[in-house]
Amino acid sequence: MSASIFGNGPRSSRDHRSFERPSLATRFSGIVQSTARYGVASIRARGASTWVAYSREYSRARRRHRRVGWLIALLRMVLSLQNVLLLVWGLTLWWGERVVFRDSVQECSWELWENWPQEAIPHHVAFIADPQLVDPHTYPGRLWPLSSLTIFYADLYLYRTHSLLQQNLRPDTTFFLGDLFDGGREWATDKSSSPEERFKHYGNSMWMQEYRRFSRIFFDTWRLGGANSASSTRGRKIIASLPGNHDLGFGHGIQRPVVERFQKYFGEGNRVDVLGNHSVISVDTVSLSAVDQPDPQTGSSSGSDGSSQGDEVWRPAQNFLNDLQVLKARVTREELLALQGKREAYLAPHKVVDAEVPLDLNISPLPAGVDLPTIVLTHVPLYRDAGTPCGPLRERYPPSSTDPLREKDERNAIKIHRGYQYQNVLTEAISKDIVTKAGPGVTQIYSGDDHDYCEVTHRKFSGSPKEITVKTMSLAMGVRRPGFQMASLWNPIDPDSGKPTSTKASPTIQNFRCLLPDQIAIFLRYAYLFVFTLLILFVRAISRVFYPSEQSPSTPDPLLPLSHRFNDESQSSSASTATSSPSHSEHRFASRGLTGVASRASSSSPSGEMGMRPTKHVQIIGVPGVNGSNDDSRRAEWDICEKSKDKPWASTKNNIANDFQRHIPRGPLATFCYEFMSSFKWVGSITLVWYLRLIWTW
Structure with a gap:
């Protein structure tokens, strides 16, 4: 007993068998099982890590896909047809309201056409003719709003062109050649009124209003x-004292109070200036023309002796011509002293004299041989024979032949005739008197009145001076390309002697005709683009009728399903037609991203299971390929037949759906009108705002 307890006795056969070595099959089976367990564990570990990596990559891919999707959506929005049209309109309006004006003035830069020596410092002059501010006298029969639009665009054109002229070209002197206003002669004063009945009710306040317009357009710029x-x-100087027939009238039609009012605000029309070592003589020829015009009171012509009662009209201009040589000497002496850095060398005598007798001022005589080149300014062109051609630069009536130019060309010439308060050219006697008394040395004449360019050489007069009739600067005066004249004056002289320092005889004046934009052509381009825009939007609207896009307003967004609850009386009929299986319905809703909704709607758990209420089958209506619905249907809707406890929510949902459907065009014509008008409003409203900003700001 004791031996077996302590393990010292003999072992039994059962104990001996339990410690025997396992068989080969047993060991092989154990190896296979352990290997299988290890492999499964390894596969599971690798699968888990692979799944984690895949999940991360999938998340990154989804983020990239979202970014690309947003980018594509943004590009689609930016590059939509409406936005492309907006871009085209924006660039076109910027060109028509800014670029074309700046380019036209920059093309006239002095350095592009002047040809003086490098050391020359020329005096730059700009001549502006016939701005003729549009007023009720211009188009008396034109109704509002066309009359107001004409005034607005005419003023805007003058403001833009003159501001660019002064800002970019910076002429040293700017001369106006008359006709500052269009109806200035008609606006009454305290002592006079218009001879025309229809303008008698316009008083002096009307003239002051036009003067403020002129100051804002020209003096401010x-x-x-x-x-x-x-x-x-x-x-720098700006001189606008030379009157035209629309400012004062013509000949004996001029009223003295009208003249006094004009001179009070613009200065004396007859004057002498020395600019760039040239004598510039301004002559009030509209008043001077009364000297050989029949007097309406006597019926006879006024002679130079002043025998007519109406000599108060032409007498100041005639006296100016008679004293012109003395005045030229005085102004020339002042200029020479200014070049020397000295003050004027004349003093008025301290004595009592008769007011009607001119003072004999103590003016030092000019050195011998001093005679500056003379330029004459007149509103009305000088006389020439009928049919004298104006040259190839005339816009309205170009020459009938340029190779060679004809000596007589009625169409290309300024017509020789007169009418109420106007005369196209001066008489031969007055023209000859001006050139004779202004000379010797008249080399250039500038005039206005005709509105178009004309260039002639007066071979009948002493020195054969060349005359340039300057184009009007207004777009409302009958020419498509308004303009102004540029002159570069360079005449180097010795300040002490007053004589030219150059030994060779060369021209001291260089001219250039500066053309301004064709406003009518700009408006026509806007009209062409407007018609093109309408055509494009028309085609787009038709295409949306036949090929509606997913984002078309006429097709509901499939991601926003429209549903409504069946009424009790309609549930029985709808339930009998419900044939969609749960798996089939779930698949259909999954394709729309609504798997959860479909699974809940298609489940038919028994009453009381998991605490859920029994539901009925789902009927999908309007979805292509389901329940035999029509593939051509443009609307997709499906209904979930379920009695919801949240009745206010369902009611609100149905109201939103009904409100959305009410705004959806159903027919082709309604769809076309909706697409066309919505696109037109989008493009038109933004374009209009951009255009208004361009015309109201400069």
């Missing part, structure tokens, strides 16, 4: 160029 001049120590 002139300041953009600054006050300093590159060629003169006296600074």
Whole structure:
């Protein structure tokens, strides 16, 4: 007993068998099982890690896909047809309201056409003719709003072009050649009124209103160029004192109070200026023309002796011409002293004199041989024979033949005739008197009144001066390309002797005709683009009728299903037609991203199971390929037949759906109108805002 307890006795056969070595099959089976367990564990571990990596990669891919999707959506939105049209309109309006004006003025830069020596500092002059501010006198029969639009665009054109002229070209002197207003002669004063009955009710306040318009357009924009001049120590100048027939009238039609009012605000029309070592003589020829015009009171022509009672009209201009040589000498002496850095060398005598007798000022005589080149400014062109051609640069009536130019060309010439308060050219006697008394040395004449460019050489007059009739600057005066005249003056002289320092005889004046934009052509381009836009939007609207897109307003978004609850009386009939199986319905809803909704709707658990209420079958209506629905249907809706306890929620959902459906066009014509009008409003409203900004700001 004791031996077996302590293990010292003999072992039994059962104990001996339990310690025998396992068989080969047993060991092989154990190896296979352990290997299988290890392999399964390894596969599971690798699968888990692979799944984690796959999940991460899938998440990154989804994020990339979302970013790409947003980018594609953004590009689609930006590159949509409406936005492309907006871009085209924006660039076109910017070109028509900004670029074309700046380019036209920059093409006239002085350095592009001047041809002086490198050391020359020329005096730059700009001549502006016939701005003729549009007013009730211009188009008396034109009704509102066309009349107001004409005034607005005419003023806008003048404001833009003159501001660019002063800001970019910065002429040293700017001359106006008359006809500042269109109806200035018609607006009454305290002592006069218009001879035309229809304008008698316009008083002096109307003239003051036009003067403020002129100041805003020209005087205010002139300041953009600054006050300093590159060629003169006296600074830049703007001179608008030369009157035209629309400012005062013509001949004996001029009323003295109208003249006094004009001179009070613009200065004396007859004057002499020395600019760039040239004598510039301005002559009020609309008043001077009364000297050989029949007097309406006597019926006879007024002679130079002043025998007519109406000599108060032409007498100041005639006296100016008679004293012109003395005035030229005085102004020339002042200029020479200014070049020497000295003050004026004349003093008025301190004595009592008769007011009607002109003062004999003590003016030092000019050195012998001093005679600056003379330029004459007149509103009405000088006389020429009928049919004298104006040259190839005339816009309205180009020459009938350019190789060679004809000596007589009635169509290309300025017509020789007169009418109420106007005369196309001066008489031969007055023209000859002006050139004779302004000379010797008249080399250039600038005139206005005709509105179109004309260039002639007056071989009948002494010195054969060349005359340039300057184009109007207004778009409302009958020319498509308004413009202004540029002149570069350079005449180097000795300040002490007043004689030219250059030994060779060369022209001292260089001219250039600067053309401004064709506003009518700009408006026509807008009209062409407008018609093109309508055509494109028309085609787009038709295409949306036949090929509606997923985002078309006429097709509901499939991601926003429209559903409604069946009424009790309709449930029985709908339940009998419900044939969709749970798996089939789930598959259909899964394709729409609504698997959870389908699974809940298609489940038919018994009453009381898991605490859920029994539900009925689902009928899918309007989905292509389900329940035999029509593939051409444009609307997709499905209904979930379920009695919901949340009745307010269901009611709200149905109201939203009904409100959405009410705004959806159903017929082809309604769809076309909706697509066309919505696109037109989108493009038109933004384009209009951009256009208004361009025309109201400069």
